[in-house]
Amino acid sequence: MRLEKFISEMAKAGFEGAIVSPGANLYYLTGLHIHEAGERLTVLVVNAEGEYMLLAPSLYENVIENFPATFWRDGENPYHRLSWILGELKLSEGRLLIENTMRADWLINILKLGNGRFELYPLDLVTRELRMRKDRHEIEAMKHAAKAVDRVFEEILGWDLLGMRERDLALKIELAVRELSDGISFEPIVASGENAANPHHAPGDRRLRKGDLVILDYGAKWNGYCSDITRTIAIGQPSEKLLEIYEVVKEAQENAYRAVREGIPAREVDRAARETIAKAGYGEYFTHRTGHGLGLDVHEEPYIGPDSETVLENGMTFTIEPGIYIPGLGGVRIEDDVVVQDGRGKRLTRAERELIRL
Numbered sequence: 250m251r252l253e254k255f256i257s258e259m260a261k262a263g264f265e266g267a268i269v270s271p272g273a274n275l276y277y278l279t280g281l282h283i284h285e286a287g288e289r290l291t292v293l294v295v296n297a298e299g300e301y302m303l304l305a306p307s308l309y310e311n312v313i314e315n316f317p318a319t320f321w322r323d324g325e326n327p328y329h330r331l332s333w334i335l336g337e338l339k340l341s342e343g344r345l346l347i348e349n350t351m352r353a354d355w356l357i358n359i360l361k362l363g364n365g366r367f368e369l370y371p372l373d374l375v376t377r378e379l380r381m382r383k384d385r386h387e388i389e390a391m392k393h394a395a396k397a398v399d400r401v402f403e404e405i406l407g408w409d410l411l412g413m414r415e416r417d418l419a420l421k422i423e424l425a426v427r428e429l430s431d432g433i434s435f436e437p438i439v440a441s442g443e444n445a446a447n448p449h450h451a452p453g454d455r456r457l458r459k460g461d462l463v464i465l466d467y468g469a470k471w472n473g474y475c476s477d478i479t480r481t482i483a484i485g486q487p488s489e490k491l492l493e494i495y496e497v498v499k500e501a502q503e504n505a506y507r508a509v510r511e512g513i514p515a516r517e518v519d520r521a522a523r524e525t526i527a528k529a530g531y532g533e534y535f536t537h538r539t540g541h542g543l544g545l546d547v548h549e550e551p552y553i554g555p556d557s558e559t560v561l562e563n564g565m566t567f568t569i570e571p572g573i574y575i576p577g578l579g580g581v582r583i584e585d586d587v588v589v590q591d592g593r594g595k596r597l598t599r600a601e602r603e604l605i606r607l
């Protein structure tokens with residue numbers, strides 16, 4: 250069904266075919282969950298006439314059922330097979346869509362096969378429009394993924410965090426997420442004290458101390474769909490300055506959430522957060538966009554930034570996660586996952602947003 254829709258949109262957009270490698274698009278289009286195939290060439294080839302063929306390593310022969318596929322064995326050259334498939338599907342030349350995230354070695358070999366006869370374009374020219382609006386099954390899966398991270402936050406509040414290393418806390422969070430879901434949507438971020446001034450801090454050996462604000466950013470997967478939550482908690486009594494920035498970020502997040510409306514450009518949501526932070530005098534310390542789309546990928550369309558033209562529609566799902574990061578001092582970020590429903594935003598993640606002191 251999704252594959253048919255994709256083929257019709259691809260043809261309308263003037264492309265002769267597409268080459269899709271394993272990942273969110275392949276899963277979205279076919280329901281095939283192919284574990285990262287590593288270096289072994291695995292691609293779905295589709296043409297605008299509705300014909301398609303999966304080329305996969307023979308390791309998958311027993312697990313891919315009811316799907317047109319051809320398998321190659323270790324020792325064979327898979328590109329000979331791919332060349333044959335491209336010929337059969339009349340795709341030896343022309344405008345082709347190619348998976349944005351394809352490995353460079355596969356891409357280079359495919360370009361060699363084309364010998365200058367392919368014009369390649371990123372696949373997401375077509376898939377981003379299809380994937381941006383979620384149906385009720387997708388939203389259901391995202392609600393499950395969101396519930397899991399809310400529950401993990403409740404668990405975290407019961408742990409003895411004082412003196413714990415960031416990396417140990419990140420591992421505990423990962424295990425707790427895995428217990429309640431299909432897995433993590435990205436490696437948890439635990440950023441304490443001055444490390445919290447780095448929005449993508451990699452958890453290290455620093456131990457949580459009294460007076461720290463600690464950013465906890467983690468996500469779960471359910472049926473392929475992601476959640477992504479951030480809460481900032483306090484260990485003991487933080488400084489007045491940290492308490493002040495916490496309140497500013499909380500207000501910015503609330504204002505951005507309230508700004509969500511069907512029919513407005515996504516940049517209006519970003520503006521609501523950014524203006525709140527700028528008015529409080531911290532504009533230069535809000536160094537990233539307000540949010541990103543969320544679905545099969547943890548970062549996808551619609552992006553919620555100052556230049557986001559995408560007009561919000563019911564069924565779109567994204568994060569709202571403003572932050573303030575002050576080098577040498579620390580930082581705060583508060584993030585929820587939101588769906589546009591009945592014309593307004595509805596939070597999927599619901600964990601406590603008031604500052605919790607442990």
Ligand SMILES: CSCC[C@H](N)C(=O)N1CCC[C@H]1C(=O)O
Pocket residue numbers: 435448449466467477478479537538540541547570584
């Ligand atoms: C996938 S790693 C980062 C996860 C995090 N929740 C996130 O998306 N962000 C943290 C800083 C801003 C935002 C981002 O756009 O990267």
